[in-house]
Amino acid sequence: MPGSVRDKIVIQGGGRLKGRVNISGAKNAALPIIAACILTQGTSRIKGIPRQLTDVKLMEELLCFLGLQVNHSGEGVLEICTEKENLVTAPYELVNEMRGSICVLGPLLGSRGKAKVALPGGCVIGQRPIDLHIKGLQTLGAEISFKDGYVVAKADRLKGAEIYLGGAYGSTVLGTCNIMMAATLAEGTTVIESAACEPEVQDLANFLIQAGAKISGVGTNRLIIEGVKELHSVDYQIIPDRIEAGTFMAAAAITRGDVVLENVRLDHLGAVMEKFRDIGVEITQELWGCSVKGGDNILSTSITTLPYPGLPTDMQPQLMSLLSIAQGTSVITEKVFPDRFMHIAELNRMGASIRKEGPSAIVNGVSHLSGAQVTASDLRAGAALVLAGLVAKGTTEISGLHYLDRGYESLEAKFAQLGARIERVQEEV
Ligand code: EPZ
Numbered sequence: 433m434p435g436s437v438r439d440k441i442v443i444q445g446g447g448r449l450k451g452r453v454n455i456s457g458a459k460n461a462a463l464p465i466i467a468a469c470i471l472t473q474g475t476s477r478i479k480g481i482p483r484q485l486t487d488v489k490l491m492e493e494l495l496c497f498l499g500l501q502v503n504h505s506g507e508g509v510l511e512i513c514t515e516k517e518n519l520v521t522a523p524y525e526l527v528n529e530m531r532g533s534i535c536v537l538g539p540l541l542g543s544r545g546k547a548k549v550a551l552p553g554g555c556v557i558g559q560r561p562i563d564l565h566i567k568g569l570q571t572l573g574a575e576i577s578f579k580d581g582y583v584v585a586k587a588d589r590l591k592g593a594e595i596y597l598g599g600a601y602g603s604t605v606l607g608t609c610n611i612m613m614a615a616t617l618a619e620g621t622t623v624i625e626s627a628a629c630e631p632e633v634q635d636l637a638n639f640l641i642q643a644g645a646k647i648s649g650v651g652t653n654r655l656i657i658e659g660v661k662e663l664h665s666v667d668y669q670i671i672p673d674r675i676e677a678g679t680f681m682a683a684a685a686i687t688r689g690d691v692v693l694e695n696v697r698l699d700h701l702g703a704v705m706e707k708f709r710d711i712g713v714e715i716t717q718e719l720w721g722c723s724v725k726g727g728d729n730i731l732s733t734s735i736t737t738l739p740y741p742g743l744p745t746d747m748q749p750q751l752m753s754l755l756s757i758a759q760g761t762s763v764i765t766e767k768v769f770p771d772r773f774m775h776i777a778e779l780n781r782m783g784a785s786i787r788k789e790g791p792s793a794i795v796n797g798v799s800h801l802s803g804a805q806v807t808a809s810d811l812r813a814g815a816a817l818v819l820a821g822l823v824a825k826g827t828t829e830i831s832g833l834h835y836l837d838r839g840y841e842s843l844e845a846k847f848a849q850l851g852a853r854i855e856r857v858q859e860e861v
Contacts, residue, residue, distance in 0.1 A: 449689030474665030538610030592620030
């Protein structure tokens with residue numbers, strides 16, 4: 433639209449990153465844990481919330497829409513309590529903005545006996561179906577119908593059951609969150625087979641246990657939830673963001689830099705660290721984080737993304753950027769979101785040599801990338817383009833920053849603090 437402005441990131445490539453950077457709280461733990469407050473009585477205090485993220489702001493807005501009060505008491509601290517319990521609709525304009533909103537479905541059904549949640553749209557990384565969420569809730573006894581693009585669910589009292597949550601692409605992270613939350617207040621015991629066990633799912637389970645839920649098998653693919661009468665408020669600190677940490681590890685590697693990451697749980701990054709070591713990156717544990725030293729040579733490797741504890745799909749685009757200047761040819765196979773390759777085209781416009789072959793990308797390492805004007809197609813693709821810009825010869829301009837702002841707090845400021853020549857500017861469109 434003429435006369436309007438938009439933000440873009442401008443990077444002068446070259447230079448090695450050096451210094452210390454603090455990793456924010458995990459977006460994908462914050463979202464379901466904020467939603468879980470629908471289940472609890474009283475006021476919960478949640479610390480370590482990455483409050484600048486648009487996804488978190490949208491989840492806060494959604495909770496207010498559902499009759500909860502959300503107050504900010506200090507840096508990254510949310511106080512959440514329920515005021516009205518008769519609101520059960522999550523509207524299209526909020527859910528369409530952020531698919532993660534679907535994780536209010538389980539807590540609404542579990543605590544208020546009904547829910548009307550807009551069906552989340554698809555996105556560039558895939559269709560984002562919710563059939564496993566629906567199957568699980570129906571197995572717990574919910575009556576579910578679809579009307580005008582909404583999921584309409586009701587249940588006087590959910591009843592515990594055995595549920596298998598495995599799909600064609602493994603388990604479902606938010607599906608496991610939804611079923612686990614609904615089951616905490618159901619009558620009797622629920623067993624979730626083929627549950628997701630990502631650290632963010634474990635963090636949600638630990639929050640619920642502190643609220644009085646009876647959950648065992650946390651961290652495994654088999655969760656057992658014994659229904660209780662009610663859940664009370666909790667004082668809770670969420671885990672650090674392992675994907676942000678992995679993104680900064682890739683940044684240190686691609687610039688052959690030497691960076692210390694603070695607020696990192698290396699036990700959440702086993703497969704990621706293993707892969708970085710294969711590529712020639714040196715990672716050593718520090719007291720509350722780690723130091724990451726990029727090797728002089730970036731070694732090619734093969735990558736297959738898998739559900740946790742496998743290599744996370746949310747690190748795939750960032751690793752592709754790194755491998756685009758590796759010595760030799762790498763193969764990246766995407767087993768969680770087979771269509772998650774929109775970033776190939778933009779990286780090739782920067783001089784990379786990548787081609788898609790079925791569920792894999794063949795990455796022929798090139799000597800260098802060249803700066804260009806590029807556009808982020810989704811959150812992690814945007815991060816991949818920033819990494820490419822840090823090492824490209826010349827200037828890279830990245831638009832589509834609304835995707836980045838969903839999942840990274842002050843990304844350009846954090847990189848500038850490490851010595852990158854990066855700034856966020858406004859441009860006329
Ligand atoms: C969560 O999405 C994360 N989002 C995603 O992170 C992450 O990529 C994904 O898990 C996988 O780890 C949040 O936690 C907010 P899934 P989710 O259900 O739960 C299929 C980011 O960058 N599937 O585990 O929506 C699905 O199509 C975002 O932070 C079904 O078939 O993902 C996919 O192929 C991107 N039926 C696979 O399972 C269902 O009912 C995994 O999806 C549900 C999912």
